[in-house]
Amino acid sequence: EIVLTQSPGTLSLSPGERATLSCRASQSVSSSYLAWYQQKPGQAPRLLIYGASSRATGIPDRFSGSGSGTDFTLTISRLEPEDFAVYYCQQYGSSRTWTFGQGTKVEIK
Amino acid sequence: QVTLKESGPVLVKPTETLTLTCTVSGFSLSNARMGVSWIRQPPGKALEWLAHIFSNDEKSYSTSLKSRLTISKDTSKSQVVLTMTNMDPVDTATYYCARIVGATTTFDIWGQGTMVTVSS
Numbered sequence: 719e720i721v722l723t724q725s726p727g728t729l730s731l732s733p734g735e736r737a738t739l740s741c742r743a744s745q746s747v748s749s750s751y752l753a754w755y756q757q758k759p760g761q762a763p764r765l766l767i768y769g770a771s772s773r774a775t776g777i778p779d780r781f782s783g784s785g786s787g788t789d790f791t792l793t794i795s796r797l798e799p800e801d802f803a804v805y806y807c808q809q810y811g812s813s814r815t816w817t818f819g820q821g822t823k824v825e826i827k
Numbered sequence: 828q829v830t831l832k833e834s835g836p837v838l839v840k841p842t843e844t845l846t847l848t849c850t851v852s853g854f855s856l857s858n859a860r861m862g863v864s865w866i867r868q869p870p871g872k873a874l875e876w877l878a879h880i881f882s883n884d885e886k887s888y889s890t891s892l893k894s895r896l897t898i899s900k901d902t903s904k905s906q907v908v909l910t911m912t913n914m915d916p917v918d919t920a921t922y923y924c925a926r927i928v929g930a931t932t933t934f935d936i937w938g939q940g941t942m943v944t945v946s947s
Contacts, residue, residue, distance in 0.1 A: 750932075762925075762937035763874065765935050806873065808874075808934075810932030813887075814879075815876065815887055815888075815890065816864065818866075818874040818875065818876065820873045821874075
C-alpha cells in the first residue's frame, strides 16, 4: 500500500506570502491519480487539484499543483485569509484503494 | 444541485455494529459513471478512506479494515450503506460519504459528515 507523507506538518505564514506544501509517496504514483483537498474547521474537505495539476471547478488560480513520480507539490502563490486551513493529498492505487496524507496545516503567523 | 447526506447513530457501544446511510440527490446511483466512497476522520486527525462502491456494483475496501466493513447501495432509494462491525472507541470519528464521477479518482462532492462516538 502506498503511503503519502506530507511536509511540513504546520506552515506558519502571513497573508500575501507564498505557501509550498509537499506530498511524497512511498512508491511512484500516476500523476493522473494524485489530488489535493482543502479542509476548514467543521467542514468537509473540498477538492482543489486533480490529476496533480488541474484545478477543480471554481478554484482560484493562486492554487497550483505540480510534480510526478513520488514528489508532488501544492503551491498557493499569495495567501488570502480564507486559505488558512488544512491541506491533504490523496492518491488512487492499482489495488483500487485510496490513501490520504496526514495533512499540512497552514496557519497565520 | 448534487448533494450527499450521511445519517446514522450518534452513539454506539463497543462491540456493536454501526450502520451508516448516505442519501444522494442530484444524480443517480444507477448512472454508469457514478461511484461513492466512505471516508472517516477521528477528531483532530487525518482522513482515512474506508470503502468504495463502483457504478457496476463492484466494491473495494481498506486493507486494514476489510474484515469489518460492508458497503452496498440501493439505487431505488438513492442510498449507499456502510456497515462496520465490532466497533471500538478508536472508531470514534466523523464519517463522510463522497462521490467519484467516471474514470476520475478524486472525490468531487462530499457530504457534511456525521459524528459517531463509540462509548459504553
